[in-house]
Amino acid sequence: MSTMRRLTRSTTALLLAGGMVLGSASGALAQAQEMVIPLDSLGVGESTTFFGRTAEVPFTIPVPPGTTPEVLTGTFQLPVDFTGGFVELYSGGNLLASFPLAAENATAGVEIPLDQVEVTGDRASFTLRAVMDVEGDQWCREIPELSLLNGSVLYSGEADAPETVADFLPPILSTLSIYVPSDPSLPVQQAALELATSLESVYRASNIDIQILDLPGNRMEPGLPGGSLERQIVFSGTGEPGIELVNGGEESAFLRINGEDGQVGDQARLLADPILNLTSDNQVTASGFPTQMHTFREIATLTELGYSALTAEGVGQPTVYLTLERARFQPFVESADLTLTGAYTPLGEERGGEITVTVGGNVVDRFPADDSGEIDRDITIPGNQLGRYTDIAVAYRTTGDVSCGTTQPVALTIDGESSITITDTNAPSQAGFQAFPEGLLPTVDVAMSGGTAADLSRAASILTGVQSLSNAPLQPRIVSWDEAVGSSNPTVFIDADGNRMGEIPRHLAMTDTTLTPMTRSGGGGGATGEPGSEDVDSARQLTMSEDLSAGSLQAVWDAGNARMILAASSNQNPVQLDRLLDWLGEDTARWAGLQGDVLVQAGDRAPMEFQVETQEPRQLIDRTNLMIAIAVGALIVIVAIVVLLVAIRRFRR
Numbered sequence: 001m002s003t004m005r006r007l008t009r010s011t012t013a014l015l016l017a018g019g020m021v022l023g024s025a026s027g028a029l030a031q032a033q034e035m036v037i038p039l040d041s042l043g044v045g046e047s048t049t050f051f052g053r054t055a056e057v058p059f060t061i062p063v064p065p066g067t068t069p070e071v072l073t074g075t076f077q078l079p080v081d082f083t084g085g086f087v088e089l090y091s092g093g094n095l096l097a098s099f100p101l102a103a104e105n106a107t108a109g110v111e112i113p114l115d116q117v118e119v120t121g122d123r124a125s126f127t128l129r130a131v132m133d134v135e136g137d138q139w140c141r142e143i144p145e146l147s148l149l150n151g152s153v154l155y156s157g158e159a160d161a162p163e164t165v166a167d168f169l170p171p172i173l174s175t176l177s178i179y180v181p182s183d184p185s186l187p188v189q190q191a192a193l194e195l196a197t198s199l200e201s202v203y204r205a206s207n208i209d210i211q212i213l214d215l216p217g218n219r220m221e222p223g224l225p226g227g228s229l230e231r232q233i234v235f236s237g238t239g240e241p242g243i244e245l246v247n248g249g250e251e252s253a254f255l256r257i258n259g260e261d262g263q264v265g266d267q268a269r270l271l272a273d274p275i276l277n278l279t280s281d282n283q284v285t286a287s288g289f290p291t292q293m294h295t296f297r298e299i300a301t302l303t304e305l306g307y308s309a310l311t312a313e314g315v316g317q318p319t320v321y322l323t324l325e326r327a328r329f330q331p332f333v334e335s336a337d338l339t340l341t342g343a344y345t346p347l348g349e350e351r352g353g354e355i356t357v358t359v360g361g362n363v364v365d366r367f368p369a370d371d372s373g374e375i376d377r378d379i380t381i382p383g384n385q386l387g388r389y390t391d392i393a394v395a396y397r398t399t400g401d402v403s404c405g406t407t408q409p410v411a412l413t414i415d416g417e418s419s420i421t422i423t424d425t426n427a428p429s430q431a432g433f434q435a436f437p438e439g440l441l442p443t444v445d446v447a448m449s450g451g452t453a454a455d456l457s458r459a460a461s462i463l464t465g466v467q468s469l470s471n472a473p474l475q476p477r478i479v480s481w482d483e484a485v486g487s488s489n490p491t492v493f494i495d496a497d498g499n500r501m502g503e504i505p506r507h508l509a510m511t512d513t514t515l516t517p518m519t520r521s522g523g524g525g526g527a528t529g530e531p532g533s534e535d536v537d538s539a540r541q542l543t544m545s546e547d548l549s550a551g552s553l554q555a556v557w558d559a560g561n562a563r564m565i566l567a568a569s570s571n572q573n574p575v576q577l578d579r580l581l582d583w584l585g586e587d588t589a590r591w592a593g594l595q596g597d598v599l600v601q602a603g604d605r606a607p608m609e610f611q612v613e614t615q616e617p618r619q620l621i622d623r624t625n626l627m628i629a630i631a632v633g634a635l636i637v638i639v640a641i642v643v644l645l646v647a648i649r650r651f652r653r
Contacts, residue, residue: 033158035067035229037172039074039151043205050146052314056129061153062171062206063124064229066160072112074151078103078132085132085146091117091125101132114153122171159228163249165279168231169199169271175209175230178460179222181237182214182453185260186478188235189456191268193446193463193476195233198272198292200464201473207588210464212457225252233257233271235264243267245282263287294442294472297329298424303416310342310414312396318412322392327438327470330424333383337421342375344396345410353398353410360390369396375414383429388437388469388592426562432555432611433594437466439555439564443475445491447484455494458568461581462492462553465591466566486561493567496574501567505558507612508598510571512547517598519613550602551577553584555594576601583607 040046042061050057063069078084078101089097089112096116101108117126130146162168176199180192196210215234216223222232232254241259257267270276270286302310305328312318320342326333340357346369347353353369357379365379381390396412428435446463448455459476467474476492484491485503495501498510509516551570558565570577580601584590596611 033156033228034070035155035159036152037155039153041174041206042153042172044151046149048148048151050128050130050148051312053134054129054131055146056127058125058127060123060125063119063122064155064159064170064172065122065167067155067157069114069117069119069124069153070156071154072110072114072151073154074110075149076101076103076108076110076130077147077149078106078108079145080106082106082132082134082146084108085130087112087131088129089113089117090127090129096126101130161228161249161251161253162245164282165243165245165255165284166277168245168253168255169202169276170229170231172206172229173199173203173208173231174206175211175226176203177211177213177222177226177230177232179213179215179232179234180453180456181235184235184453184456185237187260187262187264188237190476190478191257191265192235192456193460193478194265194291195268195271196460197463197467197474197476198269200467201471202272204468204471209585210460212460214453220256221246222254226254231255240285241267241287242283242285243270243279248282265289265291291475292473293475294327296331296442297422299419299421300328301417301419302414305420307416310416311411313409313411315409317395317397318410319393319395320412320414322394322414324386324390324392324420325470326386326388326390327441327472329420329422329438331438331441332425332428332435333386334423334425334429335383336381336386337423338377338379338381338392339419339421340375340377340379340394340414341418342394342412342414343373344369344375344412346371346373347398347410351398353396355412356395356397358393358395359385360387369398383425387430388434427559428557428564431557432597433599435555435557435564436566437469437472437474440466440474440490440492440566441472443477443489445479445484445487445489446476446494447479447481447491448494449481449500450494450496454574455496458494458496458577458581459492461585462494462566462568465581465584468588468591488561488563490563491565493565493569495567495569496577498569498571501569504565504567505556505560506567507554507556508552508600510550510552510569512571515548515550515600515602517610517612548602549573549576550600551575551580552601553577553580553599555597580607 039048039061044059044061048057061069076087082103084103085101086098087101087110088095097113099110099112101110112128114124114126117124128148132146159170160167162170178192178196180188184192192212196212200208200210220236221234226232228251234254234256236256236258237260239258239260241261241263242257244256244258245253246256247253257264259267266286266289269289269291270279270284272292273289302322307322310320310322312320324336329336338357344353344355355367355369355375356363357365357377359381362385364381365377367377394412394414396410398410428439444463446459448459463474463476479487481493481500484493493504501509507518509518549571551573552568554567554569556565556567568577568581580599583601583606584599594609596609598612599607599609601607
C-alpha cells in the first residue's frame with residue numbers, strides 16, 4: 001500500500017454496465033458500454049422542482065466525446081391534490097416527445113428519450129414542460145411543486161481517450177488522481193495544492209473525487225490506468241517545465257507535469273484556464289499564468305449576481321426566490337442592506353394584498369399592496385441571519401374570493417437592478433466551521449509541521465473540502481510553521497502528531513488519556529498553551545482509564561491575529577486524523593453540514609462534532625467568584641455559630 005493516505009472526496013458512484021447492441025449491416029452483435037450517471041453528478045442536483053401547475057425547466061448536461069445521452073430516468077413526485085398530468089420534451093425549439101404522468105401514491109416513474117436532443121460541443125440542452133391535473137373542478141393549489149427525484153442519464157458508447165492536452169479533462173470527471181514524489185519539493189507541493197483546489201472548483205457541481213498519492217516506487221507513471229471518466233496527473237519533480245500527454249489515445253493515457261522550480265505552478269494553472277482548449281498538441285509549456293484570486297464585493301446588483309427573469313405569476317401568492325452566497329461579498333459581514341425594487345399587479349377594490357420578504361424563513365419586511373403597483377424598499381439583514389447560503393423569498397399574498405379558472409392571476413417582478421450592499425466587520429458573525437469558506441479567502445496559508453507527502457495529502461483533503469462549499473477560488477500558499485504561527489493571514493495548520501498544537505489557538509487539547517474542550521475567550525478566540533493556563537481556567541476535562549487515540553479538526557477564530565484558522569491534529573495517532581478526513585470526504589453533505597467548532601474522531605466511534613462554550617468576561621467571573629466566596633464564608637460562619645451554641649447548651653447542662 002502507498003505510504004500516502006488516499007484522499008477521498010465524496011462522489012456519487014458511476015454505475016457502469018456492459019450491454020449488447022446490434023451491430024451494423026452485418027447484423028453481428030458487438031460489445032458496447034453504457035454509463036448510468038446520476039443527475040447530481042452531472043451538476044443538475046439531487047432534485048429538480050417545477051413550480052406551478054404548468055412549469056418549464058431547462059436542463060444542460062455534459063456529454064463526453066464518444067458518448068450519446070439516450071434516456072433520462074427518474075421519479076416525479078406530485079402534490080397530493082393532483083392526480084397526474086403530462087410532460088413534454090423540447091430541444092432546439094422543437095417538441096420531441098410528450099408522455100403522461102401516471103401517478104400512483106403521488107409518484108410517477110418516467111423514462112424520457114434523449115437521443116434526439118440538441119448537442120453542441122460537449123453539452124446537451126433540453127427543456128421539460130410539466131402540466132399537472134388538479135383533483136376537482138373548481139379548486140386550485142396556489143404554488144404546487146412537482147419534483148423530479150433520483151434522476152439519472154443513460155449514455156451509450158465509450159468516452160474517447162484523450163489525444164491532446166486540450167482533450168485531457170473531459171466534461172464529466174468522476175476521479176482525479178494527482179501523483180507526487182514521496183519527498184516533493186516546495187514548488188511541487190504548492191502546484192499540487194493549487195491544482196487540487198482549482199479543479200475542485202471547476203468540477204464542484206459534479207462531486208469530483210480528488211486524490212493525492214505518492215508515486216509508486218518513485219516511478220514516473222501511475223501504477224494502474226484509470227477508468228474512462230478518471231484522469232491521472234503526475235508531477236515528476238524533475239526536468240524542464242512543461243506538460244506532456246503520455247500514451248495519448250490509449251486507456252492508459254495520463255498527464256505528466258515536469259519541472260522543479262516556480263514554473264511548475266504555471267503548468268498546473270494552465271489546466272484550470274480556458275486557454276487550455278487551444279493546446280492541440282501532446283506537449284505544451286505554460287508561462288506567465290497568474291494565480292486566480294477571488295475578488296470580494298461590497299455592493300452588487302441581482303443581475304451582476306447572475307439573476308434574470310425574476311418574475312412570478314399566480315392566483316393569490318406568486319413568489320420570487322433568491323439565494324445569497326455570503327462568500328461573494330466581504331470575508332466578515334456585519335449586515336446586508338437589500339434595496340428591493342420591482343412591480344406587482346395592482347388589485348381592485350374587492351381584493352387586498354400584502355408583500356412579504358423572508359430571509360432564511362424569517363419575515364424581515366412586510367407592507368400592504370396599493371394602487372401604485374411599485375416596490376421600493378430598503379431592508380437591513382443582520383449578519384447573524386446570513387448563513388453560507390441564505391434563501392430570500394419575496395411573496396405577493398392576496399385576499400378575497402379566489403377560484404381556479406375565473407380569478408385573474410397576479411404577477412410579481414423584482415428588478416435586476418435591485419442591489420445588495422454589505423457592511424463588513426473585523427470578526428466573523430458566524431463561529432466555527434460556518435465561517436468558511438470566506439474565512440479562508442482569498443489566500444490561505446498552509447503550514448505543515450512535518451512537511452511530508454502524507455501531510456500534503458491531508459492539506460489537500462481539507463482545502464478541497466472547503467473549496468466544495470463555494471465556487472469562489474481558494475488560493476493556497478505554503479509557508480513554514482514558524483511563519484504561520486505569528487501571521488495575520490488565514491491558515492490551515494497540519495500537525496498530524498499533535499506535537500506543536502500548543503503553539504496556536506485551539507478549542508481542544510489532547511493527550512494520551514485526556515481530552516480537554518476549552519472555553520471560547522471573551523474575544524471569541526481559541527486558547528493558546530496548555531489547559532489550566534489563564535485563558536482556560538474553566539475548561540472541562542475528560543480523562544480515560546486507558547490510552548485513547550483521537551484526531552481532530554478545529555475551526556478557531558484567532559482573536560490575537562484577527563484571522564480564522566483550521567487546525568488538523570491528533571494525540572500521536574495520525575491514522576485517526578486520516579480516518580476523520582476520509583469520513584468527511586465520503587459524503588459531500590458532511591462538509592456543508594458542519595455547524596460547530598471541533599470535529600473529533602475518537603477510538604472506533606463515528607466522528608463527533610461539538611461547539612465550545614463562550615467564557616464570560618473575566619470581570620464578571622471574578623465578581624461571581626467573589627459573591628460565591630462571600631456566600632460560602634457566611635455559611636461557614638453560620639455553621640460555626642450553630643456549633644458553638646450547641647456546645648454552650650451542653651456545657652450548661
